[in-house]
Amino acid sequence: MIYFDNAATSYPKPKEVLEAIIDFTNNIGGSPGRSGHRLSIEAARILYQCRENLAELFNTSDPLRIIFTLNATESINLVLKGLLHAGNHVITSSMEHNAVMRPLRELEKCGVQVQIVPCSCDGYLDPLDIEKAIKKNTALIILNHASNVTGTLLPIRSVGAIARKRNILFLVDGAQTAGTYPIDIEKDNIDLLAFTGHKSLFGPTGTGGLVIGEKVDINKIAPLKTGGTGSRSESENHPDFLPDLYESGTSNIVGIAGLKAGIRYILKRGITEIRQQERALTDKLISGLKEIPEVILYGKEGTGNRVAVVSFNTRNQSPSDIGLKLDEEYDIMCRVGLHCSPASHRTIGTFPAGTVRFSLSVFNTEQEIEKAVMAVKNITKIL
Amino acid sequence: MIIIMNRKVDGMTEPLQKSVVIFYSTSAAIKAESLAKKQSLTVKLIPVPRHLSSDCGICLSFNSNDIQRMEGILNYNKIEYDSTYNL
Numbered sequence: 005m006i007y008f009d010n011a012a013t014s015y016p017k018p019k020e021v022l023e024a025i026i027d028f029t030n031n032i033g034g035s036p037g038r039s040g041h042r043l044s045i046e047a048a049r050i051l052y053q054c055r056e057n058l059a060e061l062f063n064t065s066d067p068l069r070i071i072f073t074l075n076a077t078e079s080i081n082l083v084l085k086g087l088l089h090a091g092n093h094v095i096t097s098s099m100e101h102n103a104v105m106r107p108l109r110e111l112e113k114c115g116v117q118v119q120i121v122p123c124s125c126d127g128y129l130d131p132l133d134i135e136k137a138i139k140k141n142t143a144l145i146i147l148n149h150a151s152n153v154t155g156t157l158l159p160i161r162s163v164g165a166i167a168r169k170r171n172i173l174f175l176v177d178g179a180q181t182a183g184t185y186p187i188d189i190e191k192d193n194i195d196l197l198a199f200t201g202h203k204s205l206f207g208p209t210g211t212g213g214l215v216i217g218e219k220v221d222i223n224k225i226a227p228l229k230t231g232g233t234g235s236r237s238e239s240e241n242h243p244d245f246l247p248d249l250y251e252s253g254t255s256n257i258v259g260i261a262g263l264k265a266g267i268r269y270i271l272k273r274g275i276t277e278i279r280q281q282e283r284a285l286t287d288k289l290i291s292g293l294k295e296i297p298e299v300i301l302y303g304k305e306g307t308g309n310r311v312a313v314v315s316f317n318t319r320n321q322s323p324s325d326i327g328l329k330l331d332e333e334y335d336i337m338c339r340v341g342l343h344c345s346p347a348s349h350r351t352i353g354t355f356p357a358g359t360v361r362f363s364l365s366v367f368n369t370e371q372e373i374e375k376a377v378m379a380v381k382n383i384t385k386i387l
Numbered sequence: 388m389i390i391i392m393n394r395k396v397d398g399m400t401e402p403l404q405k406s407v408v409i410f411y412s413t414s415a416a417i418k419a420e421s422l423a424k425k426q427s428l429t430v431k432l433i434p435v436p437r438h439l440s441s442d443c444g445i446c447l448s449f450n451s452n453d454i455q456r457m458e459g460i461l462n463y464n465k466i467e468y469d470s471t472y473n474l
């Protein structure tokens with residue numbers, strides 16, 4: 005079996021992830037931040053250590069300004085719905101996932117002005133177009149770091165610099181880059197970073213979070229939910245400090261124990277090495293697919309400006325037919341269609357049929373790439 | 388008052404006074420524990436003594452001699468805390 009669907013969720017995970025989940029379940033098991041006994045304290049330590057590891061990975065100084073959520077979608081919803089009000093203007097790109105587009109369309113109905121800056125047909129964005137879109141009432145710029153359809157990286161550092169200069173908050177959707185491409189909260193001028201745990205950070209599903217930069221005034225972002233936090237139990241009013249402000253109810257501590265092991269794996273192996281290896285695999289995949297005359301590739305040329313995501317179509321078959329044949333005849337798992345991102349497919353000209361998407365991880369091999377290229381060659385030859 | 392006896396090398400004993408820092412959240416207590424350990428302070432997370440707070444959380448105990456270092460760590464790292472108490 006060949007697994008090329010890592011942009012949806014990574015598989016396999018490093019063995020340490022499963023070991024950490026088992027260890028927590030067997031030997032710790034306590035509820036973090038709720039009780040004074042040592043199992044509860046040990047669980048709270050795991051939560052904190054996971055924040056510390058994330059802080060190291062994203063180069064941010066205060067681990068308590070990293071909060072856990074279910075996934076990037078929840079983190080994005082938290083910022084958009086907690087921050088934006090009727091009359092505010094928000095800028096985004098035409099390459100966004102529905103995790104951004106749907107909450108924005110919902111807010112638009114409540115009087116938020118949504119401006120979508122078009123990207124080129126290879127999914128690239130000109131930072132100057134963002135600057136031109138800024139208005140007096142612009143409250144937020146939100147961009148994905150890399151597209152889940154084409155893998156194209158957006159120029160977040162330049163846009164972040166523009167946002168900082170104009171004193172506008174900048175939210176980055178790092179679902180496709182956290183763990184696989186270097187992210188530096190300081191250098192990349194990011195105020196808020198939404199990330200998911202179950203993709204390139206190798207955690208289980210149901211883990212994710214939000215990094216809240218030092219410049220962000222948390223009083224301006226209302227929590228999505230309130231409730232028990234284990235802190236200030238005497239009060240019926242919700243706490244106003246981090247991380248408790250945005251973390252109500254018992255955390256997914258079993259998942260976070262696994263996530264912590266996934267991040268440690270990345271820190272140990274080194275993000276530069278992971279990136280290089282994925283880039284080499286992606287280069288090989290792209291050059292292999294390019295050799296097939298029936299194949300149309302999307303996204304930026306080369307791999308300097310993309311993560312390990314490759315979308316393509318063929319001139320003679322639909323993406324869904326190709327996907328079915330790859331699964332049933334060649335044992336290759338990939339994702340076809342619109343990838344929850346109709347805006348991106350409109351931008352690159354593949355709406356409504358979509359594309360076939362191969363998304364790799366550092367656990368894929370050159371042999372798998374060769375087999376997959378051969379499979380696509382055979383499938384397109386049949387007709 | 389809890390007095391912990393600390394046996395010295397020369398055979399003499401000397402009382403070792405303990406203090407605690409009380410925080411607003413468990414996360415802050417864990418953060419302080421992590422930072423204090425990095426500075427080689429002897430610390431331990433314990434349930435907040437009932438006579439100090441009605442909250443159900445944990446606090447960080449340390450040797451009272453280290454009070455200045457502990458407050459330095461808390462202030463330098465901007466960790467909000469309620470107060471420190473001698474036990």
